[in-house]
Amino acid sequence: MYIVSVFLFAAAANLDSFVVGLSYGVRRVHIQFRANLLIAGIVMLGTFLSMVLGAGLKGLIPAEWGGRLGSGMILLLGAYCLVCFFARRGEGEAGPEVKLQYMGLRETAALGCALTVNNVGLGVGASIAGLGLWLTVLASSACSFLFLYAGNRLGKSWLSAVIGGYAEPISGVMMIALGLFELLG
Template sequence: MVSFSMLLLAFAVSLDSFGTGLTYGMKEIKIPIKSVLIISSCSAITFFMAMGFGHFLERFLSPQAGQMAGGLILLGLGSYFLFQVAKPDKRAETVPKEKTIVKLEIKSLGIMIQILKKPTIADLDKSGSINGWEAVLLGVALSLDAFGAGIGAAMVDMPPITTAFTVAAMSSIFVLAGIKLGFAVSKVTWMKKLTFLPGILLIIIGLMKL
């Protein structure tokens, strides 16, 4: 059964999908339904694996300690996301763009992939459409950032299969909604006001589970 906390978690970790879909829509780059399904499948698989790892960690903790650890992980992730939103970006983009396809930057309990900074990079063949391996690349980029949340979800006893499918469904809906809106609007400045939402939602879930 899908709980309110599960929906809230899926909403929080899927907001990147909406922003990415919006970016593609505004660039008039299409993502076919087949590619959306590939992206959502990557989200489900990665989240399920993260929850499996979380359940493995639970073996070394008492039920109460595991519940608290999961809540603290989600609380910490939410705080980290808020810190990233508030922190001014001082990094200058000095790397030649033609040499940068995928850049991994390890962070605490998460991985930021440069494709999320500039989603159009995923359109490797410049066809104006995301297909095949391009969809896999984008799906992995979107899902890896939620790995830490998956660990936390497992440790607060959310069911792995149901949660993974809920995240996948929410991701699909958000990608499609973002694309539709992106094609319809020409400015995205109002979206910047929503960048704090994932952090706030994860903090709420974490506090609910403590």
């Protein structure tokens, strides 16, 4: 059960990496191995720091409420993803434009920081919910790397138009499932 929770967290927290990879792939921008490795490293650091913060906050919260609070945070973040997705669909807003033809170090670091933002709130919640630090950090970093790579590869194919628009609600549903799994399990 514990491993399932860790990998649900890692997948949900990093599904946005898949979307970013798709958007770069559609524009024929290849994300190089070193750039992807740097991005995964930044995600790893951000997840680690957020989980350490969550562990610190956990000491201030009664033990019986820690898991519930963390699960609740993950549930709320999942619901927020769904609300944002449906709000944008109602406005007819397209996804963000990516205009880079070559990813330099600065662009790679900025992308890594942007992809880490999602992991911060989830990392705090996962730590409070009781997920282990090192396994969660490593799983999150691995998912970031793999999802960015897979999205970039798939983005160069015809499937990108089908999958790309649904990654955010899928991520939201996965976070809600993780929150419920932790809350009820």
